[in-house]
Amino acid sequence: MVSSAQQARFEGKVAVVTGGSRGIGAAVARRLVREGAAVAVGYRDDQESAAALVAEVRAGGGRALAVRADVADPEQTGALIERAVAEFGRLDVLASCAGVEHFDTLDRITPADFDHVFAVNTRGQLFAAQHAAAHLGEGGRIVLTSSVSASKAFFGHTLYAASKAAVEAMVLNLSAELGRGGIAVNAIAPGGTATDMARENGANYLHPDLAGKQDLSEWLEVGVALRRLAEPAEIAAGYAFLASADAAYMTGRTLRIDGGMF
Incomplete structure (x- = not known):
C-alpha cells in the first residue's frame, strides 16, 4: 500500500532499473x-515481459521504456x-536488480562459473554504479542488490554469497567517495522471495541432509519469523x-529484508 503522501515522492524523477523485466526488478x-x-x-x-511492463505503465499514464x-x-x-538520460532528460535513481543464482560445492566450481557469477552480480553492479554516478x-540515489546469503551460510552457495558480499563492501566504500557529490549508495539484501528464481532454486537452500525429510514450506515455518516468502512488492518497498x-x-x-530469518 502506498499512502497519498508517498505517491509523489518521485514526481519528476527518472530511474533506471536493471533486471527490471520480472521478479524483484519488475516490482x-x-x-x-x-x-x-x-x-x-x-x-x-525476456523482451516480452519487459515490453508488457512498459505497456502496463503507459496504459496507466506513466512513462517507461525498455532497453536490452x-x-x-x-x-x-x-x-x-x-x-x-536521452529519453527522459536526467537520472536520479539507479536500482540495480539484475543477478544470477548459483549453487554448487567447492569441488565442482569452475573458473567459468566464477567469471559468470561475478560478471553479473559484482562487476555488473560496480559498473552500473559507475555509469549512473556520471549522471547523478x-x-x-544508487541502490544495489546483495542477499541474505552474504551473511548466512547455505550449503553449496559459496560462489553466489561471495559475489553478494562484495556488493556490501562496495556500497560501504563508495559511500565515502560518492557522498562528496551528495549521492547516497546503499544495498538491499532480500531474503527468500516468491519469484521465478525462488521457484527454480528454492529447494537448493535446504541442507542436503534434509533431502526427503523437509520441504521448503516446512523450513520456512521454523526458519523465518514471518513463516513465508516475501512478495516482490514487499522487497520493492525497501528499494x-x-x-x-x-x-x-x-x-x-545494506538493508536486510528477510522476514526475520534465523
Whole structure:
C-alpha cells in the first residue's frame, strides 16, 4: 500500500532499473512508477515481459521504456543509462536488480562459473554504479542488490554469497567517495522471495541432509519469523525507501529484508 503522501515522492524523477523485466526488478519498477518516476527497464533476455511492463505503465499514464542490456557487459549498461538520460532528460535513481543464482560445492566450481557469477552480480553492479554516478547530481540515489546469503551460510552457495558480499563492501566504500557529490549508495539484501528464481532454486537452500525429510514450506515455518516468502512488492518497498528523500541520511549500508530469518 502506498499512502497519498508517498505517491509523489518521485514526481519528476527518472530511474533506471536493471533486471527490471520480472521478479524483484519488475516490482521495483512498478513501485517507482506508482510514486511518480519515469523508469527505464533494463532486461537481458525476456523482451516480452519487459515490453508488457512498459505497456502496463503507459496504459496507466506513466512513462517507461525498455532497453536490452546485459549487465555483464559494462558497455551495454552504459548504453542503457545513456538511453534513459536521452529519453527522459536526467537520472536520479539507479536500482540495480539484475543477478544470477548459483549453487554448487567447492569441488565442482569452475573458473567459468566464477567469471559468470561475478560478471553479473559484482562487476555488473560496480559498473552500473559507475555509469549512473556520471549522471547523478546532489540527492542522487544508487541502490544495489546483495542477499541474505552474504551473511548466512547455505550449503553449496559459496560462489553466489561471495559475489553478494562484495556488493556490501562496495556500497560501504563508495559511500565515502560518492557522498562528496551528495549521492547516497546503499544495498538491499532480500531474503527468500516468491519469484521465478525462488521457484527454480528454492529447494537448493535446504541442507542436503534434509533431502526427503523437509520441504521448503516446512523450513520456512521454523526458519523465518514471518513463516513465508516475501512478495516482490514487499522487497520493492525497501528499494523505494532507499531511493527516496526519506533515506536522505542513510548511505553505505545494506538493508536486510528477510522476514526475520534465523
